[in-house]
Amino acid sequence: xxxxxxxxxxxxxxxxxxxxxxxxxxxxxxxxxxxxxxxxxxxxxxxxxxxxx
Amino acid sequence: xxxxxxxxxxxxxxxxxxxxxxxxxxxxxxxxxxxxxxxxxxxxxxxxxxxxxxxxxxxxxxxxxxxxxxxxxxxxxxxxxxxxxxxxxxxxxxxxxxxxxxxxxxxxxxxxxxxxxxxxxxxxxxxxxxxxxxxxxxxxxxxxxxxxxxxxxxxxxxxxxxxxxxxxxxxxxxxxxxxxxxxxxxxxxxxxxxxxxxxxxxxxxxxxxxxxxxxxxxxxxxxxxxxxxxxxxxxxxxxxxxxxxxxxxxxxxxxxxxxxxxxxxxxxxxxxxxxxxxxxxxxxxxxxxxxxxxxxxxxxxxxxxxxxxxxxxxxxxxxxxxxxxxxxxxxxxxxxxxxxxxxxxxxxxxxxxxxxxxxxxxxxxxxxxxxxxxxxxxxxxxxxxxxxxxxxxxxxxxxxxxxxxxxxxxxxxxxxxxxxxxxxxxxxxxxxxxxxxxxxxxxxxxxxxxxxxxxxxxxxxxxxxxxxxxxxxxxxxxxxxxxxxxxxxxxxxxxxxxxxxxxxxxxxxxxxxxxxxxxxxxxxxxxxxxxxxxxxxxxxxxxxxxxxxxxxxxxxxxxxxxxxxxxxxxxxxxxxx
Numbered sequence: 001x002x003x004x005x006x007x008x009x010x011x012x013x014x015x016x017x018x019x020x021x022x023x024x025x026x027x028x029x030x031x032x033x034x035x036x037x038x039x040x041x042x043x044x045x046x047x048x049x050x051x052x053x
Numbered sequence: 054x055x056x057x058x059x060x061x062x063x064x065x066x067x068x069x070x071x072x073x074x075x076x077x078x079x080x081x082x083x084x085x086x087x088x089x090x091x092x093x094x095x096x097x098x099x100x101x102x103x104x105x106x107x108x109x110x111x112x113x114x115x116x117x118x119x120x121x122x123x124x125x126x127x128x129x130x131x132x133x134x135x136x137x138x139x140x141x142x143x144x145x146x147x148x149x150x151x152x153x154x155x156x157x158x159x160x161x162x163x164x165x166x167x168x169x170x171x172x173x174x175x176x177x178x179x180x181x182x183x184x185x186x187x188x189x190x191x192x193x194x195x196x197x198x199x200x201x202x203x204x205x206x207x208x209x210x211x212x213x214x215x216x217x218x219x220x221x222x223x224x225x226x227x228x229x230x231x232x233x234x235x236x237x238x239x240x241x242x243x244x245x246x247x248x249x250x251x252x253x254x255x256x257x258x259x260x261x262x263x264x265x266x267x268x269x270x271x272x273x274x275x276x277x278x279x280x281x282x283x284x285x286x287x288x289x290x291x292x293x294x295x296x297x298x299x300x301x302x303x304x305x306x307x308x309x310x311x312x313x314x315x316x317x318x319x320x321x322x323x324x325x326x327x328x329x330x331x332x333x334x335x336x337x338x339x340x341x342x343x344x345x346x347x348x349x350x351x352x353x354x355x356x357x358x359x360x361x362x363x364x365x366x367x368x369x370x371x372x373x374x375x376x377x378x379x380x381x382x383x384x385x386x387x388x389x390x391x392x393x394x395x396x397x398x399x400x401x402x403x404x405x406x407x408x409x410x411x412x413x414x415x416x417x418x419x420x421x422x423x424x425x426x427x428x429x430x431x432x433x434x435x436x437x438x439x440x441x442x443x444x445x446x447x448x449x450x451x452x453x454x455x456x457x458x459x460x461x462x463x464x465x466x467x468x469x470x471x472x473x474x475x476x477x478x479x480x481x482x483x484x485x486x487x488x489x490x491x492x493x494x495x496x497x498x499x500x501x502x503x504x505x506x507x508x509x510x511x512x513x514x515x516x517x518x519x520x521x522x523x524x525x526x527x528x529x530x531x532x533x534x535x536x537x538x539x540x541x542x543x544x545x546x547x548x549x550x551x552x553x554x555x556x557x558x559x560x561x562x563x564x565x566x567x568x569x570x571x572x573x574x575x576x577x578x579x580x581x582x583x584x585x586x587x588x589x590x591x592x593x594x595x596x597x598x599x600x601x602x603x604x605x606x607x608x609x610x611x612x613x614x615x616x617x618x619x620x621x622x623x624x625x626x627x628x629x630x
Contacts, residue, residue: 018318019318019321019322020318020322021322027141027142027321030321030325031138031141031142031325034134034137034138034325034328034329035134035135035138037134037328037329038131038134038135038328038332041332041333041336042131042274042286045124045127045273045274045336046273046274048124048266048271048273049266049271049272049273051262051266052259052262052263052265052266052267052271053266053267
């Protein structure tokens with residue numbers, strides 16, 4: 001049987017592991033999204049001088 | 054500046070500062086003063102992290118970089134998203150679990166007191182030096198706008214920051230930062246819109262980008278493996294990763310921001326907000342500089358943007374030579390404009406051969422123009438090689454004057470006041486966070502740890518306020534010598550790159566190499582710091598690589614030293630990661 005203190009800790013852990021974002025259930029998905037954004041920025045920046053050469 | 058500009062400047066800044074002080078009145082406990090009340094949402098955390106990093110230097114100096122060398126500087130931030138992911142996933146949960154005031158308390162719990170002091174000492178040293186430069190940037194604005202002596206402006210603006218920070222505390226810093234960043238973005242967006250509007254009527258945005266691209270101002274990503282190139286994809290991603298990891302993960306001015314939230318989730322989302330928007334934000338500021346470059350292809354720019362220094366030198370030196378340079382520069386500019394007009398016309402007419410010919414001539418004239426500007430830059434120290442009355446060299450970084458010259462010359466009244474307010478807001482937001490962090494580290498890691506272990510809350514809050522004043526005074530002193538540095542934003546990053554590496558290594562070893570003890574990492578960090586300083590003065594490589602060399606050398610040395618030392622046993626009451 002868990003003590004109130006333990007229950008609070010479990011609650012806090014569950015609260016922290018949920019992202020609270022509609023499309024991202026866990027933090028790994030958020031980190032992947034950030035990495036994809038980075039790749040997109042780099043591709044767009046690399047293309048910029050070619051588009052306006 | 055007229056009355057409208059002064060009204061915009063004073064109302065926007067004073068109302069934000071007053072709001073911060075009013076909202077945090079009566080909160081006088083040490084926890085609230087240093088960590089805030091713990092109810093900041095992720096957007097407040099995200100903006101606070103962004104505002105702390107983006108000082109007036111960012112908004113004053115970066116457009117000048119875009120003007121001088123294009124978009125390449127954006128690569129400096131390529132490592133930031135990965136660093137922020139690592140911090141959110143690994144650093145943050147440990148800092149929160151140990152409920153520390155400062156990042157260096159964690160080092161004390163993981164290693165020992167001397168390693169904690171070393172981490173805190175390196176932070177205080179490099180952040181204290183950097184703090185001077187962030188005061189210097191708005192001082193340039195003020196001295197140009199009001200014609201005040203630069204030294205007086207540095208001292209006056211530094212005092213304003215000190216008063217604001219002492220009154221505020223951590224909660225006031227976070228609260229005011231979100232309004233300050235609104236003023237900053239409003240100013241930058243307004244400047245961008247006016248700049249585009251001021252371009253020739255028949256020049257579309259696509260034409261403007263074509264001119265920028267044709268004159269090599271849009272080369273944002275350089276994949277070459279050249280180690281001596283200052284900004285490449287590799288130095289930005291690898292070196293930038295370590296720089297950002299050090300800055301966001303171990304610099305108390307940032308750690309204090311994201312620890313002010315009540316939950317891990319809010320802190321993580323605040324960091325991810327920055328991971329996504331840091332690169333586009335820097336790109337936007339650099340693009341502003343690049344568009345200014347295009348604007349000055351159609352308007353005659355001064356050969357030297359710091360006109361006060363130019364006029365002063367022309368009066369004291371060979372005036373004829375100064376006039377010759379100005380006249381030669383104007384001639385080249387007029388011929389270049391003709392070629393650019395020809396190039397754009399030919400491009401619209403679909404005559405690619407004519408367009409190529411005109412572009413090639415414009416590129417040659419641009420090169421000549423840059424050579425004349427370099428001659429002009431060289432004229433400034435030549436005119437007075439012994440420096441000013443105090444024997445100091447005068448500023449040589451003309452890029453820092455490009456944006457403010459445009460603002461004063463082409464923005465309407467009201468917007469000039471808004472832009473000056475934006476520079477001030479950026480100074481207040483980053484400087485208050487820095488001074489708050491310097492004071493927290495001195496109070497918690499030095500004063501409470503070594504001098505007064507059993508003091509009351511009010512005693513520590515008083516000490517924290519006193520240390521804020523002390524660090525503010527030190528920052529002002531360094532600012533008085535910041536004019537020796539090259540482009541301000543680079544000077545700030547160079548200082549960080551030289552000192553951050555060993556500090557980052559302390560944390561990486563603490564997290565990942567648990568068999569290494571305090572003595573081994575302590576001596577390894579000192580040796581690595583000396584090595585990085587020695588290499589900085591002897592090697593010709595991009596400074597970003599020191600963010601990789603520093604921690605690499607420190608970790609290898611720590612492993613070597615630990616292998617010949619007996620394993621350390623931690624006291625029973627110590628907590629480890």
